[in-house]
Every structure is written in C-alpha cells, then in structure tokens.
Amino acid sequence: MGKTSSDPRTQRILATVDDIPIGQVATYGQVACEAGLPGRARLVGQVLAELPRGSCLPWHRVLSASGAISSRPGPGPAEQQKKLRAEGVRFNRSGRVNLKDCAWDPRPSR
DNA sequence: TGTGTGACTTCTG
DNA sequence: CCAGAAGCCACAC
Numbered sequence: 069m070g071k072t073s074s075d076p077r078t079q080r081i082l083a084t085v086d087d088i089p090i091g092q093v094a095t096y097g098q099v100a101c102e103a104g105l106p107g108r109a110r111l112v113g114q115v116l117a118e119l120p121r122g123s124c125l126p127w128h129r130v131l132s133a134s135g136a137i138s139s140r141p142g143p144g145p146a147e148q149q150k151k152l153r154a155e156g157v158r159f160n161r162s163g164r165v166n167l168k169d170c171a172w173d174p175r176p177s178r
Numbered sequence: 179t180g181t182g183t184g185a186c187t188t189c190t191g
Numbered sequence: 192c193c194a195g196a197a198g199c200c201a202c203a204c
Contacts, residue, residue: 109186
C-alpha cells in the first residue's frame with residue numbers, strides 16, 4: 069500500500085466525486101473546490117488517473133471547465149461518454165456537454 | 179536541487 | 192474559437 073491513496077486530500081476528492089448525482093456533471097476545478105482544495109484541479113485529475121478500472125466511483129461525471137471530456141491515453145474517454153449518455157447526458161456536435169443544463173450544483177443539497 | 183510532465187483553469191489577444 | 196502564458200502541485204529522474 070502506501071503512496072498517497074490514504075492521503076486525506078485524496079479521500080476528500082473521492083468523497084466529492086462520489087456525491088455527484090446521476091445525470092449531472094462537475095468540472096475538475098469544481099470538485100477540487102468542493103473538496104476544500106481550490107485551485108487544485110490538476111490534483112483531481114491525478115487522483116482520478118490512479119483509480120482502478122471498474123471503480124464504483126462516478127469518475128465519468130468529471131469534465132474539463134469547457135464541458136469537454138479530457139483527453140488521455142486508453143479507452144477512458146470513449147467509455148466516459150458512453151456512461152454519461154447512458155445517464156441521459158446530451159453531447160453537442162463538438163463532443164461537449166452544456167454545463168448550463170447538467171452542471172452539478174451542490175448548494176441546494178446543503 | 180532542478181527540470182519536465184500531466185484526466186486543469188483562467189486570462190489575453 | 193484557437194494559441195500562448197502563467198498559475199498550480201505531485202511525482203519521476
């Protein structure tokens with residue numbers, strides 16, 4: 069074990085991602101902010117990149133600030149869009165999501 | 179100790 | 192809308 073998988077920051081990031089409702093999405097920056105780590109969007113990406121395949125966490129609901137799926141090697145991007153579409157999230161011709169409609173707003177829940 | 183890299187964001191032109 | 196620059200930080204070398 070070891071590494072930073074047990075780091076409290078990592079735990080908060082994972083807990084925040086786990087709170088994103090079905091059919092809604094959040095940006096890396098938003099997740100970082102909700103996790104108490106404003107300005108640490110890259111850290112969110114780093115943590116998600118370490119997630120094991122088949123994780124029960126809704127990692128696919130995390131998008132870049134433009135509403136696009138972040139590029140990275142592997143089947144991740146395609147799988148992410150497939151999962152989101154299965155939840156009813158609509159993508160435009162540019163492969164982006166209209167954050168105005170499905171962005172997660174945690175405020176009403178608190 | 180320094181440099182490069184990356185599932186990022188925001189500001190400028 | 193696209194490119195570049197700057198800010199950010201963990202990690203590998």
